[in-house]
Amino acid sequence: MSNQDQDFEKELRMALRREEPPADFAAKVLARAKESKTAEERPKVVEMPVWRRPLVWAVAAGLAVTALVPPAVQQYQQRRQEERAMKAEKELLFALSITRAKLQHTREKIQRSTRQPL
Amino acid sequence: MNVTGESAQLDFAAILKDNQAMVFSVALRFVRDRAAAEELAQDVFLQFYQQLARIESPAHATWWLRRTVCHRSIDEVRKRKLRPRVGLESAPEPAEPSRPPDPMLRGRLLKLMELLPEKARMVVVLRYQEDLDPSEISEMLAMPVSTVKSHLHRSLALLRGRLQKQEVCP
Numbered sequence: 001m002s003n004q005d006q007d008f009e010k011e012l013r014m015a016l017r018r019e020e021p022p023a024d025f026a027a028k029v030l031a032r033a034k035e036s037k038t039a040e041e042r043p044k045v046v047e048m049p050v051w052r053r054p055l056v057w058a059v060a061a062g063l064a065v066t067a068l069v070p071p072a073v074q075q076y077q078q079r080r081q082e083e084r085a086m087k088a089e090k091e092l093l094f095a096l097s098i099t100r101a102k103l104q105h106t107r108e109k110i111q112r113s114t115r116q117p118l
Numbered sequence: 119m120n121v122t123g124e125s126a127q128l129d130f131a132a133i134l135k136d137n138q139a140m141v142f143s144v145a146l147r148f149v150r151d152r153a154a155a156e157e158l159a160q161d162v163f164l165q166f167y168q169q170l171a172r173i174e175s176p177a178h179a180t181w182w183l184r185r186t187v188c189h190r191s192i193d194e195v196r197k198r199k200l201r202p203r204v205g206l207e208s209a210p211e212p213a214e215p216s217r218p219p220d221p222m223l224r225g226r227l228l229k230l231m232e233l234l235p236e237k238a239r240m241v242v243v244l245r246y247q248e249d250l251d252p253s254e255i256s257e258m259l260a261m262p263v264s265t266v267k268s269h270l271h272r273s274l275a276l277l278r279g280r281l282q283k284q285e286v287c288p
Contacts, residue, residue, distance in 0.1 A: 005274075008274065008277075008278055009246065009274075011223060011227065012227060012242070012246045012274075012277070013246045013247075013249075014224065015223065015224040015227040015228055015246075016143075016147070016227075016228075016231075016242075016243060016246045016247035017247070018139045018140060018143040018247060019139065019142065019143050019146060020138075020139050020142070021138050021139065021142035021155075021156055021159060022152070022156060025138055025142065025156060025159070025160070026131070026134050026135060026138060028160060029134055029138075029160050029163045029164065030130075030131060030134070032160060032164055033130065033163075033164060033167045036164060036167070036168070
């Protein structure tokens with residue numbers, strides 16, 4: 001390295017010498033540090049979101065029950081009624097078929113008896 | 119002030135006192151005005167304060183602060199786009215004649231430093247302000263030693279060339 005280079009590096013070192021910050025720099029940093037520590041230590045009031053509050057859940061559940069259960073009960077009752085009606089219809093049809101068979105049988109017997117000579 | 123209240127912990131106030139000039143000066147070389155440099159330096163110390171439990175020794179503290187202020191300063195300059203867009207390619211060849219002492223030289227050199235790209239400027243600051251050798255700079259800025267040396271060589275050439283140009287045509 002030449003003397004010129006060395007001189008220039010020396011000048012650069014002189015130019016880039018450290019500078020002191022303002023006199024109150026340390027005090028400001030310490031104050032901010034203390035403030036941040038206080039903020040950390042302060043108990044945090046955790047505001048629970050509305051959607052996570054138990055009362056809100058209870059009310060929502062009640063509304064859901066009110067809204068959903070009556071139609072469901074009504075549908076169930078209607079279905080049961082229809083089933084009973086269909087069963088009754090089947091029983092009636094079965095009874096009628098028995099009656100018809102009996103009548104048919106009776107009619108045939110009468111006809112046979114009237115044809116036979118005494 | 120032992121801010122943690124435990125004797126085993128490092129003394130934040132002592133570390134602050136020992137390192138404030140270094141942190142402030144590195145920031146000042148980048149953000150140019152003293153108020154902005156002070157704000158950046160304060161932020162670095164507050165960030166350090168939050169990491170205090172992880173710091174093992176005063177030397178570790180200095181290393182952490184220097185590395186953090188380097189990266190924060192580069193980020194800040196990039197954010198503000200303070201640097202004029204002049205490439206190192208425009209660096210003229212170094213001229214020969216030696217100059218008489220110039221009382222205004224410091225101001226002119228600092229002004230010329232603004233021409234350097236962020237990384238190159240940081241390499242120069244760490245070399246000539248913080249007196250780190252190229253291998254230490256390489257580790258601090260996570261760049262190869264050869265790149266550090268190249269930055270130094272080209273930056274010095276640019277600064278000398280510009281300085282001599284100013285002397286010829288002030």
